[in-house]
Amino acid sequence: GENVEQHPSTLSVQEGDSAVIKCTYSDSASNYFPWYKQELGKRPQLIIDIRSNVGEKKDQRIAVTLNKTAKHFSLHITETQPEDSAVYFCAASIGGNNRLAFGKGNQVVVIP
């Protein structure tokens, strides 16, 4: 199958705390895993991505980890700020043309 599952669906955190979103995928051939942030009515913005040849990648307050054996990858946001509030989508590449299958999204609310 080509399913990408994302948990939890909503997440509320206090400002300054960390937020973690987890995704699982089913296609063992998937080799590219981006994370997108989407604010209401706006386009998805790529915030970080990881390829299957690495296990972890970090960019300032954002990090992504990948476990190929278990077929899951996670987004970690540290020192959350109110502007981190948005919907976050994970995705995994599928098929010979490397199109993306998206998770259902996670509404993150950072409480000031």
Added chain:
Amino acid sequence: GAVVSQHPSRVICKSGTSVKIECRSLDFQATTMFWYRQFPKQSLMLMATSNEGSKATYEQGVEKDKFLINHASLTLSTLTVTSAHPEDSSFYICSARATSLLNEQFFGPGTRLTVL
């Protein structure tokens, strides 16, 4: 870099009419473009993959005769919703990918279609 534009941003049309949406990569050549639709509070659903100079590949359940896709150049793809009905009302978003950028997809700002 990697800017994608989409036009129009909003369109309201009468049932039965056709609507064309343009997707342009402004600062790179997009060998592949993708068309998605997104319902409120839902995920991005891939409709079709568009490769420059060839026919689009549609996802299962997407009617190719209803959603016409043309990718005539390396910077432009168009989606035409033919004989639109109220159930076609949605947020349509395109993305573009360049070979030089590996797998990264960059999204357009989306088009809000409302069919009356």
